[in-house]
Amino acid sequence: MSSRDDQRSHSLAKPTFSEAQACAVVESVFGFKVSKIQPLPSYDDQNFHVCISRATDTPGAPTDYVLKISNTESSKTPDLIEVQSHIILFLQAAGFPTASVCRTQGDNITSLLSVDSGSETKNYLVRLLTYLPGRPIAESPVSPQLLYEVGRLAAKLDKTLEKFQHPKLRCLHRENFIWNLKNVPLLENYLCALGPDQNRAIVEKVVQLFKDDVMTKLRHFRECINHGDLNDHNILVEASESTLGDAVYRVSGILDFDDMSYGYYVFEVAITIMYMMIESKTPLQVGGHVLAGFESIIPLTPTERGALFLLVCSRFCQSLVLAAHSCQLQPENKEYIMITAKTGWKHLQQMFDMGQKAVEEIWFDIAKSYESGIST
Numbered sequence: 001m002s003s004r005d006d007q008r009s010h011s012l013a014k015p016t017f018s019e020a021q022a023c024a025v026v027e028s029v030f031g032f033k034v035s036k037i038q039p040l041p042s043y044d045d046q047n048f049h050v051c052i053s054r055a056t057d058t059p060g061a062p063t064d065y066v067l068k069i070s071n072t073e074s075s076k077t078p079d080l081i082e083v084q085s086h087i088i089l090f091l092q093a094a095g096f097p098t099a100s101v102c103r104t105q106g107d108n109i110t111s112l113l114s115v116d117s118g119s120e121t122k123n124y125l126v127r128l129l130t131y132l133p134g135r136p137i138a139e140s141p142v143s144p145q146l147l148y149e150v151g152r153l154a155a156k157l158d159k160t161l162e163k164f165q166h167p168k169l170r171c172l173h174r175e176n177f178i179w180n181l182k183n184v185p186l187l188e189n190y191l192c193a194l195g196p197d198q199n200r201a202i203v204e205k206v207v208q209l210f211k212d213d214v215m216t217k218l219r220h221f222r223e224c225i226n227h228g229d230l231n232d233h234n235i236l237v238e239a240s241e242s243t244l245g246d247a248v249y250r251v252s253g254i255l256d257f258d259d260m261s262y263g264y265y266v267f268e269v270a271i272t273i274m275y276m277m278i279e280s281k282t283p284l285q286v287g288g289h290v291l292a293g294f295e296s297i298i299p300l301t302p303t304e305r306g307a308l309f310l311l312v313c314s315r316f317c318q319s320l321v322l323a324a325h326s327c328q329l330q331p332e333n334k335e336y337i338m339i340t341a342k343t344g345w346k347h348l349q350q351m352f353d354m355g356q357k358a359v360e361e362i363w364f365d366i367a368k369s370y371e372s373g374i375s376t
Contacts, residue, residue, distance in 0.1 A: 029104050029113075035053045036051040043326070045074065049131060066131050068127045075112065075125040081125055089101055096254060110127050111125070132252065135237065136233045141249065151269065151291060154227070155265070159298060214307055222264060222301070224268070225263075231275035266305075269294040285366060287362070323341055
């Protein structure tokens, strides 16, 4: 397939439902009467915030939902989406602030829609989830206490998912999934999106280091199911007042389980550190607070700790390169896609310039300070 054909197929994969069409889906598939609907930002799927009209005999029932319309490529893997949906329900039952997944009128958790686009018929999987309260960490003050709690959350997710069982669980072994950290070398197929500049050079260095220093150690990492995308827009927080009258933020929601796959504990903490750095005024300190929280639940082994710096750099490269590639396919969605790039290249360059030893010293010293109850 030529690059032009590849771009065309990807650009057509994202759903383009109008608000009226989305409203009709909610009413026909899920049986709810829609009172208001509006689009939500998304990467390669399509999401809508849906308000429904409730009868007076159902007081306290939810009235706000999110309609998720999967792109045509993801819609080809219904088993994977089914497993992800059951994980959301499993985590909610375990006390995590995840959404509820609504059943269709046929008592299923997904529905496959076939849409005639003229030249072909396109299939889209749709789900309806309850709308979670709060605002993204990206729009909230980020304190060391909150970063610590996010680190604990990441570890508790992975730890809890050790008990998850499902007959189709093998679907999470997504060998060539581009967002799985073990697939960093696949970025070489997308470097043309960067052009021959300094950014491309640093990505090439990181990819080579990953091949040399991480690929050879994967067998020593402890495997688990990863959320895989605990970014600053997928974690919601709400403010509550402390005894001193200050606002204290707590996690009120966890979104977007679409990147779940089998990975390793150290992958989850590295991904979380990278995304928490994006909005921080002191990005180099972030890793210490997140690591301390994570290790309060799951202490890393020396080998896993030794790979953490390069894994954080690698996740920056994944996010930045794939964003540049997606912008070529979806120029109309550039503002949302390039959120990480606003500060990401700067953070990656700073980490690379300082070097692993200096950055690790900052992270590990901060993490160690929590052991004595004196965090910095």
